[in-house]
Each structure stands twice: as structure tokens, then as C-alpha cells.
Amino acid sequence: MSTTSTTQTLPTNASIERPRSGTWDGGNEPFKASYGKLMMWFFLLSDAFTFAAFLTTYGLMRHRHLAYTGDHKDFVFSSAYWPIPDHVFNSFPGLHGVDLPLAFVALMTMILIFSSVTMVLAVEAGHRMDKADVQKWLLWTLLFGATFLSCQAWEWSHFIHGTDAGTKMLDGTIFYGANLQMNQYGPVLFADLFFFITGFHGTHVFSGLVLLTYCFIATTNGTFEKRGHYEMVEKVGLYWHFVDLVWVFVFTFFYLV
Amino acid sequence: MAANLPTQSQVQGGIGVTESHTKHDEHLHHDEHHDQHWLFKYVFSQDHKVIAKQFLITGIFWAIIGGTLSSLFRLQLGWPESTFEWLSPFLGKWIEAGKLNPEFYLALVTMHGTIMVFFVLTAGLSGTFSNFLIPLQVGARDMASGFMNMLSYWFFFISSIIMFASLFLETGPASAGWTIYPPLSALPQAIPGSGLGMTLWLVSMALFIVSQLLGGVNYITTVINLRTRGMSMSKLPLTIWAFFLTAILGLLSFPVLFSAALLLIFDRSFGTSFFLSDIYIAGQALNHQGGSPILFQHLFWFLGHPEVYIVIMPAMGMVSEILATNSRKPVFGYRAMIGSLLGISLLSFVVWAHHMFVTGMNPFLGSVFMFLTLIIAVPSAVKTFNWLATLWRGNIRFTTAMLFSIGFVSLFISGGLTGIILGNAAIDIQMHNTYFVVAHFHLVMGSAAFFGLFAGVYHWFPKMFGRMMDEKLGYIHFWLTFIGVYLVFMPMHYVGIAGFPRRYYAWTGFDSFSQFADLNKFISAAAIFAFVGQFIFIFNFFYSIFRGRRATENPWNSTTLEWTTPVVPGHGNWPGEIPAVYRWPYDYSKPGAAEDFIPQNVPYSKTQSSNLPYERDME
Ligand code: HEM
Numbered sequence: 001m002s003t004t005s006t007t008q009t010l011p012t013n014a015s016i017e018r019p020r021s022g023t024w025d026g027g028n029e030p031f032k033a034s035y036g037k038l039m040m041w042f043f044l045l046s047d048a049f050t051f052a053a054f055l056t057t058y059g060l061m062r063h064r065h066l067a068y069t070g071d072h073k074d075f076v077f078s079s080a081y082w083p084i085p086d087h088v089f090n091s092f093p094g095l096h097g098v099d100l101p102l103a104f105v106a107l108m109t110m111i112l113i114f115s116s117v118t119m120v121l122a123v124e125a126g127h128r129m130d131k132a133d134v135q136k137w138l139l140w141t142l143l144f145g146a147t148f149l150s151c152q153a154w155e156w157s158h159f160i161h162g163t164d165a166g167t168k169m170l171d172g173t174i175f176y177g178a179n180l181q182m183n184q185y186g187p188v189l190f191a192d193l194f195f196f197i198t199g200f201h202g203t204h205v206f207s208g209l210v211l212l213t214y215c216f217i218a219t220t221n222g223t224f225e226k227r228g229h230y231e232m233v234e235k236v237g238l239y240w241h242f243v244d245l246v247w248v249f250v251f252t253f254f255y256l257v
Numbered sequence: 258m259a260a261n262l263p264t265q266s267q268v269q270g271g272i273g274v275t276e277s278h279t280k281h282d283e284h285l286h287h288d289e290h291h292d293q294h295w296l297f298k299y300v301f302s303q304d305h306k307v308i309a310k311q312f313l314i315t316g317i318f319w320a321i322i323g324g325t326l327s328s329l330f331r332l333q334l335g336w337p338e339s340t341f342e343w344l345s346p347f348l349g350k351w352i353e354a355g356k357l358n359p360e361f362y363l364a365l366v367t368m369h370g371t372i373m374v375f376f377v378l379t380a381g382l383s384g385t386f387s388n389f390l391i392p393l394q395v396g397a398r399d400m401a402s403g404f405m406n407m408l409s410y411w412f413f414f415i416s417s418i419i420m421f422a423s424l425f426l427e428t429g430p431a432s433a434g435w436t437i438y439p440p441l442s443a444l445p446q447a448i449p450g451s452g453l454g455m456t457l458w459l460v461s462m463a464l465f466i467v468s469q470l471l472g473g474v475n476y477i478t479t480v481i482n483l484r485t486r487g488m489s490m491s492k493l494p495l496t497i498w499a500f501f502l503t504a505i506l507g508l509l510s511f512p513v514l515f516s517a518a519l520l521l522i523f524d525r526s527f528g529t530s531f532f533l534s535d536i537y538i539a540g541q542a543l544n545h546q547g548g549s550p551i552l553f554q555h556l557f558w559f560l561g562h563p564e565v566y567i568v569i570m571p572a573m574g575m576v577s578e579i580l581a582t583n584s585r586k587p588v589f590g591y592r593a594m595i596g597s598l599l600g601i602s603l604l605s606f607v608v609w610a611h612h613m614f615v616t617g618m619n620p621f622l623g624s625v626f627m628f629l630t631l632i633i634a635v636p637s638a639v640k641t642f643n644w645l646a647t648l649w650r651g652n653i654r655f656t657t658a659m660l661f662s663i664g665f666v667s668l669f670i671s672g673g674l675t676g677i678i679l680g681n682a683a684i685d686i687q688m689h690n691t692y693f694v695v696a697h698f699h700l701v702m703g704s705a706a707f708f709g710l711f712a713g714v715y716h717w718f719p720k721m722f723g724r725m726m727d728e729k730l731g732y733i734h735f736w737l738t739f740i741g742v743y744l745v746f747m748p749m750h751y752v753g754i755a756g757f758p759r760r761y762y763a764w765t766g767f768d769s770f771s772q773f774a775d776l777n778k779f780i781s782a783a784a785i786f787a788f789v790g791q792f793i794f795i796f797n798f799f800y801s802i803f804r805g806r807r808a809t810e811n812p813w814n815s816t817t818l819e820w821t822t823p824v825v826p827g828h829g830n831w832p833g834e835i836p837a838v839y840r841w842p843y844d845y846s847k848p849g850a851a852e853d854f855i856p857q858n859v860p861y862s863k864t865q866s867s868n869l870p871y872e873r874d875m876e
């Protein structure tokens with residue numbers, strides 16, 4: 001009952017018969033991306049879930065605490081309700097006592113976004129195999145990244161030292177600033193989450209700086225030039241953009257909502 | 258791509274099909290050194306086959322430890338009145354006046370669960386077979402990154418050392434259950450095991466997660482980028498589909514456990530209050546305010562539920578493969594098998610709260626999760642029916658691997674049915690935290706996944722070590738184990754329905770449970786009997802590595818690519834060209850074919866007598 005009446009001619013040499021060769025038929029890279037780049041993408045996907053878990057934690061904790069319902073102008077710090085970010089993050093280095101809600105963090109965010117732009121330029125220079133340009137733009141990225149981290153350090157230290165007046169805690173003492181157990185600005189979890197999540201993000205920025213430094217050194221030594229491509233810069237670039245993107249979410253959660 | 262080179266390099270299966278090297282091909286080719294230092298050949302090896310064996314042997318080590326721990330606590334449960342003075346040479350101060358220390362009992366349960374779920378059935382199972390089979394079955398010379406693959410093993414190794422060391426601590430290892438719910442796990446004042454033991458547990462698991470991620474990205478990219486010519490996604494063996502989806506599940510769920518572990522570390526060591534609020538210990542109020550222990554449960558089970566499928570899916574894949582091979586029939590419903598794996602993978606992310614029906618959740622949310630949970634029964638049933646239909650009227654060869662695969666199907670059915678019972682929120686109020694749950698997951702996950710593991714070892718042993726395992730010993734091992742696990746876990750359902758709670762050190766204080774004394778004794782005896790039976794396997798395994806009958810290249814007359822390699826493939830897997838693939842992996846007993854199997858690398862032009870009408874175009 002099977003194929004007896006086939007009149008097909010045999011190929012002259014069966015061994016040159018070719019297997020199928022579509023996009024997903026194997027023997028190629030279906031996403032047109034090397035395995036290294038794919039790995040970076042998948043790592044970032046997984047890292048996104050780590051951050052998502054932290055931000056979910058933030059959302060849930062925020063939800064468990066009361067919101068401030070009074071008038072914006074009359075706001076005072078109290079552990080009874082979640083603070084309004086405008087009143088917590090309102091100082092600027094060198095401008096003591098001036099109320100500038102979110103001005104500093106806006107500047108920080110700008111700097112980080114700039115660093116993403118320079119990163120794009122570094123990757124683009126890599127495509128052109130332009131060693132000098134890669135070096136230049138990597139340096140700029142490093143500079144912006146490091147500036148962002150320093151700003152964060154200032155922001156943390158200001159948060160830790162607190163306002164001039166401090167806040168009267170439940171036990172009657174005046175407390176200034178915040179740490180992981182005490183918080184003048186509101187419920188202790190606000191400070192816990194602030195330190196934890198911005199700290200975790202900062203660690204990512206720091207790792208990014210280490211990777212960028214490596215790329216810079218390798219570029220300067222001509223390692224990538226010899227290799228014939230700057231794919232490493234591209235991979236670190238993916239990571240760097242991801243860290244920037246995460247900051248946008250962190251920023252939204254802590255400062256805007 | 259360059260022009261074809263019509264060389265005649267002979268690949269097993271009779272067909273030498275060659276084409277230009279693909280890029281990764283050349284890239285990996287130079288790895289084929291023969292004069293490597295032994296340290297890099299056997300210890301710090303980047304060869305996926307060596308790494309697979311490292312995972313397997315570490316997994317076997319852990320299984321022995323995990324099994325020993327369970328025998329210890331089953332002694333206590335079976336003979337609560339006896340004295341265990343004879344154990345004090347091994348357990349030292351944990352035997353107090355002839356009695357097992359109750360807190361140590363909790364440590365035993367915790368470590369048993371942790372070791373079995375993560376170190377044996379995750380690392381030992383998927384670490385072994387994903388590593389071994391992915392490159393061999395997709396037709397690659399190695400994993401995408403051999404170096405990261407090696408790191409994956411060594412992270413697992415360090416994680417193992419830390420977890421093992423924690424067994425010997427003065428204050429004992431972690432004792433809060435494998436699910437480590439806070440506040441118990443967060444407060445050293447609560448139980449001694451929440452001191453250094455818990456810290457080491459968390460550090461070890463963090464490293465374990467790193468190992469999983471390094472392995473996972475490798476498995477995924479290898480399947481995507483390194484398939485040989487012709488190996489489309491719809492020609493992949495079901496094993497590869499299962500490993501692929503398992504790796505994706507791990508990639509997306511383990512990071513959430515990582516988050517939970519990190520938050521818990523901060524609560525424990527740096528005074529934060531993420532999971533803690535309003536706690537009094539010994540009349541003393543702790544100053545933790547505002548956190549939520551329920552949040553931990555959500556984060557944990559967001560990993561925890563996908564994790565159970567991370568454990569079972571590789572076993573499902575291997576069983577599908579072994580059932581088809583040894584029934585000499587195409588697997589029934591190949592596409593439905595892939596579809597149901599996809600369905601299970603997706604659903605496994607949206608059912609986690611069925612572990613929390615009674616721990617404080619809005620009942621409305623409970624019914625949503627109940628609905629989603631019960632839907633999982635559909636793809637599970639599809640798989641089960643397909644396995645049975647594959648066996649149906651097959652020309653069955655009862656190899657040891659086949660027996661274990663059939664055993665897997667049996668256990669998966671028995672344990673899956675109770676899942677549907679537990680999935681009903683209203684019934685779960687009675688069943689939660691009883692031995693009914695213990696029975697459920699030990700059948701469907703514990704035993705079934707172990708059966709998958711055994712089936713895999715018996716089936717692929719010839720490719721791993723070039724020798725065969727002993728069949729007679731295999732049969733004895735199978736029957737002892739198969740009867741053993743049913744004797745252990747079936748009675749647990751009854752005990753559980755009666756309300757007997759899990760993780761209780763002694764039940765002698767409750768009159769209502771005293772009628773179960775006999776049953777408990779029986780379960781314990783059966784458990785120890787089944788555990789001891791495993792040493793037959795261990796003997797068989799190590800004996801056969803050195804003394805087993807020599808294997809041929811393709812001892813099971815199988816169709817997949819790993820059987821086209823030499824008896825013991827070297828680094829690089831194929832001495833010549835990598836074979837190309839023309840057909841799906843289940844051409845068994847095809848009408849008109851010369852033999853009852855046609856390997857994937859045989860082109861249609863060579864099999865004109867058996868080609869189906871639509872396949873003639875491909876001749
Ligand atoms: C039809 C499919 C299934 C359903 C509806 C189901 C349902 C459930 C439910 C509702 C629970 C919670 C019981 C409780 O704690 O009160 C549970 C526990 C559990 N299930 Fe399943 N299950 C299914 C299949 C599986 C499979 C395939 C596995 C593993 C391979 C598995 C592993 C587990 C484990 C490990 C636990 C207990 C975790 C613990 O509390 O320690 N289940 N199952």
C-alpha cells in the first residue's frame with residue numbers, strides 16, 4: 001500500500017541533498033543575533049523579574065500603609081502615613097533651605113539618560129570600527145555614569161542626615177534622617193525600600209561602570225580591533241540601557257507616584 | 258554560505274551529508290584537543306558531557322543524603338515511643354536521653370525538602386540531562402558557552418558545600434521548612450535553626466540561583482542558535498522542547514526567589530521589616546513594623562509553583578522519548594505534546610496562590626486561582642492520554658528505562674488526581690498542611706521525577722559511559738522502587754484525610770491520631786525499605802561504569818542524533834561533519850521502511866519505499 005509506483009529519479013549523488021534552510025530550520029541564527037547577545041538579552045529578561053519583584057514589594061507596602069489625605073501645604077512628616085515625595089526629596093546641593101521638589105533627582109535622571117545616548121554613540125562607532133570614537137564615547141558614558149552614582153551618594157547622605165528640624169517620634173524623641181530601623185519621613189518601610197531598591201539599582205550601575213571600564217581598556221589595547229568586531233561593547237550597551245530603563249521605573253515609583 | 262562540498266564522510270546511519278561549516282561549527286571545532294591536562298579534562302572541563310556527569314554524580318550524592326535524612330525522621334514518626342540511643346554515635350547531641358531533639362526533627366524535614374527539590378530534582382535532573390542531551394540531540398558540538406556552563410556547575414558545587422556544611426552547625430541547619438516562611442525563618446529567637454543555619458541556607462540558595470541562571474541562558478541560546486542544518490523547531494525531540502521550556506521557567510521564576518531571599522537576608526541581618534510586623538516573642542514586642550509575611554509567600558510561590566514544573570518537565574520529555582523508542586511507535590500527538598508543554602509552562606505562572614488558600618487571601622482571589630489551577634489538569638491530561646496512546650498496541654520492549662517510564666506515567670496519574678482535589682479551595686481548607694498534601698506531591702513530583710531520572714540514566718547510560726547497565730539488577734531495582742513508593746505514599750492519603758498535620762514531630766499527644774500508629778509504622782518501614790533498595794541502583798551504576806557490557810553506538814535502535822555519534826563521543830561530539838536533519842524524530846515502524854526506525858539524518862531520497870505522499874516532494 002505504500003509508495004511502489006514512484007517514478008522519481010534518484011539524485012545523482014544523494015549525499016549532496018540539502019536539508020531545508022528556512023529561518024528556523026537550523027544551521028543559522030534565527031534572531032540574527034550571536035549567542036553572546038542572546039545570552040545578554042535573556043539575562044536581562046531574568047534581571048527584569050528580580051526588579052519587578054522589588055517594585056511589586058514597593059507597591060504592596062505602599063498599599064498597606066495609609067496615604068496622606070490632608071492639604072498638600074499642611075503636610076508634616078509622620079509615621080502614620082506614607083510621605084509625599086515632593087516633601088522628602090526637595091533639596092539641592094549648595095542650596096540649603098530652598099524648597100526645590102524633585103529638582104535634584106530630575107537632574108540625576110537627565111545625566112543617566114545622557115549616558116545612554118553616549119552609549120549608543122559608542123556602539124555605533126564600534127560598528128564603524130572607529131577605535132578613537134569608541135574610546136571617546138565610552139569615556140563620556142563612564143563619566144556620566146560615575147556622576148550619576150555620586151549624585152546618588154549625595155542623595156543618600158542627605159536622606160540619612162535628615163532635615164534641620166527632625167521629626168518627633170512616637171516615643172517623644174526627635175529623630176533626624178533615616179536608617180533601616182528608624183525613619184523621620186514616615187513609616188520605616190519607606191526608608192527600607194528606598195535604601196534597598198535604589199541601592200540594588202546603584203549596584204547595577206556600579207557593575208555597569210566596571211564593565212565599561214573593561215571595554216575601555218580592551219578598546220585602548222586594541223583587543224576588539226584584533227577580534228574584528230566590537231560586539232562586547234554592544235553587549236555592555238544592552239546592559240547599560242537596561243539599567244537606565246529600570247531607573248525610569250524606580251524613579252516613577254519613588255518620586256512620582 | 259560557501260559552496261557545497263560533496264565529501265563522502267561516513268556518518269552513522271549510512272548517510273554522509275556535508276555542507277559548509279556554519280560559523281559556530283568552526284568556532285567550537287578547535288576545542289577538540291586530545292592532549293588536555295586531566296584537570297581540565299575531568300574537573301574544570303567545558304565539555305557538556307563531562308559537566309553533565311558532574312551534575313549527575315553530585316546529584317546522586319545529594320540523593321543519598323536526602324534519603325538518609327528522611328529515614329531518620331520516619332524512624333521518629335513510626336516508632337515515637339522508642340529510644341534512639343543507637344543513633345547518638347551519628348547524631349551526637351541531637352539525641353537527648355534517647356529521644357530525637359524536636360527542633361532537629363524540623364531541621365531534618367527542612368533539609369530533606371530543600372535537598373530533594375533543588376539539589377537532586379532540579380540540579381541533578383535538569384543539570385544532568387539538559388547538559389548531556391541538548392547539544393547531542395540538536396546537533397551541536399557543545400553548549401553555546403562552554404565556559405559559562407562550567408561556571409554553572411561550580412556555582413552549584415560551592416552552593417552544595419555551603420548547604421552541606423550547614424548540616425553540622427552547633428545550632429543546626431535551617432528548620433523553617435523548605436518554604437522558609439517568615440517570621441519563623443527571620444527570627445533566630447524563634448528557633449535555633451533560624452540562626453546561622455538559615456543564613457547559610459540563604460547564601461547557598463543565592464549561589465544555586467546563579468548556577469541555574471548560567472545554565473539556563475546557555476540551554477536556551479543553544480537550542481535557538483546551535484541547531485544543526487534542517488533541525489527546525491518542529492523536528493526537535495520532545496526532550497529538547499521540555500528542557501527548553503524548563504530553562505525558560507527557571508529563567509523567569511528563580512530571580513523572584515532571589516529577590517525574596519535578598520529581602521529576607523536584609524530582614525534577618527540588617528533590621529529591615531519587609532516581612533515582619535507586630536511580633537511578640539516571649540512577651541517582648543519586636544520593633545519591626547509594617548511588613549507582610551504574606552508577601553513572602555507570594556514571592557516564594559511565584560517561584561515555587563513553576564519550580565515543581567521545572568522538576569517534572571524534563572522527566573516528561575525524557576519519558577516521551579523513551580516510551581516512543583521502546584514502543585517502536587511514533588509518539589502519539591507530537592504537536593499536542595509540545596502544545597501541552599507550552600500550556601503547562603504558561604499556566605504555571607498564574608496558579609501560585611493555590612498554595613495559599615488558607616494563609617490569608619481574599620476569597621474572590623482564591624476562586625480565580627482555583628479556576629486557573631484546575632485548568633492545568635487539561636494539558637496534564639493531554640500528556641497522559643498521549644503517553645497511553647503511544648503505548649497502545651506498541652511493539653513494547655521492556656527495557657529498564659521503559660519500565661521506569663511506564664512507572665512515571667502511573668505515578669503522574671496517581672499524584673495528579675489528588676492535585677485536582679487540592680485545587681478546590683473549599684476542600685483545601687481541610688487538606689492543607691496535612692499528609693494528604695505530602696502524599697500528593699511525593700507521588701506527582703517526588704516519585705515521578707525520580708522515575709524520570711532513573712529512566713533517563715538507564716536509557717542514556719550507554720552514551721554517557723559506553724557501557725550498558727545490568728538489566729537484571731535494573732528490574733529488581735524497578736520493582737522494589739515501584740512497589741515501595743506506592744506502599745509509602747498511598748497510606749499517607751488516609752492519614753491526611755483524617756487531618757494528620759505535616760511537620761509534626763509527635764502525634765502521640767492527640768488521641769484521635771493514635772489509631773494511625775500502625776499505619777505510620779507501616780509507612781516508615783516501607784520508606785526505609787524503598788530507600789535501601791536504591792543502593793542496588795547505586796551499585797549497578799558504578800559497577801557498570803567500569804565493568805558493564807560494552808555498548809554499541811545505537812543500542813536501542815533510536816532515531817535521534819545522539820545515537821549517530823561514536824560509542825563514546827569525544828569533545829566536539831562528531832568526529833567529522835555534524836549530521837544534517839531531514840525528518841522528525843519519531844519515524845518508528847514506518848510502513849514500507851527497511852528497518853523499524855529511520856534516524857533523523859536520513860534524507861527522504863534514501864527511503865522512497867516508506868515515504869508518505871506529502872513526503873515525496875521532499876525526496
Ligand atoms: C493537576 C495538576 C495539579 C494540581 C491541580 C495541583 C494542586 C496543588 C495544590 C492546590 C497544592 C496545595 C495544597 C496545600 O498546600 O494545601 C499542591 C501542592 C503541591 N503540589 Fe500540586 N498540583 C498539581 C500537580 C502537581 C505537579 C505536576 C507537581 C510537581 C511536579 C506538584 C507539586 C506540588 C508540591 C511540591 C506541592 C506542595 C508544596 C508544599 O506545600 O510543600 N503538583 N498542588
Ligand SMILES: [Cu+2]
Nearest residue numbers: 562609611612
Ligand atoms: Cu503549585
